[in-house]
Amino acid sequence: MINNVSPIREGLFSVDWQQDFREALKSLSDLENYFEESFPQIPYSVFIPRPYAFKIKNAGIDSPLGRQFLPAVEEHRPEGLIDPISDELFSKGKGIIHRYKNRILFTPTEVCPIQCRYCFRKNELLQNNDVFKNNLEVAVNYATFHPQVEEVILTGGDPLILANHKIEEILAAFSKVKTVKMIRFHTRTPVILPNRIDEELIDILKHFSQKLSILSLVIHTNHLSEWTPEFLLGLQKLRSTGLNLLSQSVLLKGVNDNWFDLKILFSSLVSNGVTPYYLHHPDPTKGAMHFMISREEGKSIYKKLKEESSGFLLPHYVIEQPNGAGKVLALKD
Numbered sequence: 001m002i003n004n005v006s007p008i009r010e011g012l013f014s015v016d017w018q019q020d021f022r023e024a025l026k027s028l029s030d031l032e033n034y035f036e037e038s039f040p041q042i043p044y045s046v047f048i049p050r051p052y053a054f055k056i057k058n059a060g061i062d063s064p065l066g067r068q069f070l071p072a073v074e075e076h077r078p079e080g081l082i083d084p085i086s087d088e089l090f091s092k093g094k095g096i097i098h099r100y101k102n103r104i105l106f107t108p109t110e111v112c113p114i115q116c117r118y119c120f121r122k123n124e125l126l127q128n129n130d131v132f133k134n135n136l137e138v139a140v141n142y143a144t145f146h147p148q149v150e151e152v153i154l155t156g157g158d159p160l161i162l163a164n165h166k167i168e169e170i171l172a173a174f175s176k177v178k179t180v181k182m183i184r185f186h187t188r189t190p191v192i193l194p195n196r197i198d199e200e201l202i203d204i205l206k207h208f209s210q211k212l213s214i215l216s217l218v219i220h221t222n223h224l225s226e227w228t229p230e231f232l233l234g235l236q237k238l239r240s241t242g243l244n245l246l247s248q249s250v251l252l253k254g255v256n257d258n259w260f261d262l263k264i265l266f267s268s269l270v271s272n273g274v275t276p277y278y279l280h281h282p283d284p285t286k287g288a289m290h291f292m293i294s295r296e297e298g299k300s301i302y303k304k305l306k307e308e309s310s311g312f313l314l315p316h317y318v319i320e321q322p323n324g325a326g327k328v329l330a331l332k333d
């Protein structure tokens with residue numbers, strides 16, 4: 001309950017990131033009490049750590065932050081796909097998805113630091129099927145017996161929400177597989193719970209950056225207004241580990257569907273040592289169709305961004321092909 005939280009702490013990340021995680025707003029009534037607004041009942045879960053809720057409240061419920069994280073009546077719309085990128089088709093069970101020849105996805109957790117309303121896995125994660133029921137031993141065996149697998153991508157959920165000892169265990173296990181040269185994290189945690197980037201995690205990342213050919217961390221951020229001073233501090237610490245720091249963003253209607261906001265986001269990433277990697281065209285996801293833009297709109301935004309930006313600021317603008325055939329450049333044809 002908000003009443004149990006000291007006003008001095010409101011808006012500040014605590015020293016203990018797990019405390020912020022435990023005290024998050026987790027229900028519609030939590031949200032309504034906190035924001036002093038009513039929100040529609042939705043068939044999906046809500047989860048916002050309180051320091052981040054404070055930031056969203058200050059930005060306003062119709063801001064790019066509010067639109068990304070607060071429930072909307074449009075989540076009831078029936079159109080869209082349950083599994084828009086066909087994870088199920090490429091699932092080997094136990095949290096392993098093998099879509100591309102030389103790399104596998106492993107989802108060590110279904111938990112996230114926040115619930116993004118546009119999430120392309122929002123229905124899949126609800127289904128509680130075998131796709132995300134992870135087992136590290138099975139995944140390590142899978143990589144061992146598929147020597148074409150050079151890279152393991154840890155996604156979810158969000159792998160950085162795991163405890164340090166668990167992250168260390170996962171990195172240690174995959175780095176023992178001779179043919180695995182690269183490990184990559186996909187994460188939103190440094191933005192939402194920047195206090196999670198603690199010294200112990202930094203030491204673990206430093207260690208495995210030296211051990212592996214390439215250790216990458218791909219930070220998911222869609223708009224500059226998501227950032228905090230604590231996030232920038234976290235980036236500095238992450239840069240000190242020597243890992244390959246990349247970003248991915250999703251083009252979202254009403255959030256960042258204009259070249260100017262994207263230019264500011266990508267140039268700020270580069271200024272802070274992060275290479276913009278992917279700009280994803282939104283996937284046609286059930287419950288998130290209100291974030292869709294057309295391919296034509298997306299292409300026109302990216303073309304203008306390209307005209308207005310130096311080449312090194314530009315991520316690849318990509319779109320998932322139907323039936324899980326993988327990503328292709330969205331600007332083509």
Ligand code: SF4
Pocket residue numbers: 111112113114115116118119120121122156157158188220
């Ligand atoms: S952090 Fe990623 S996986 Fe989790 S809800 Fe947001 S978009 Fe989905």
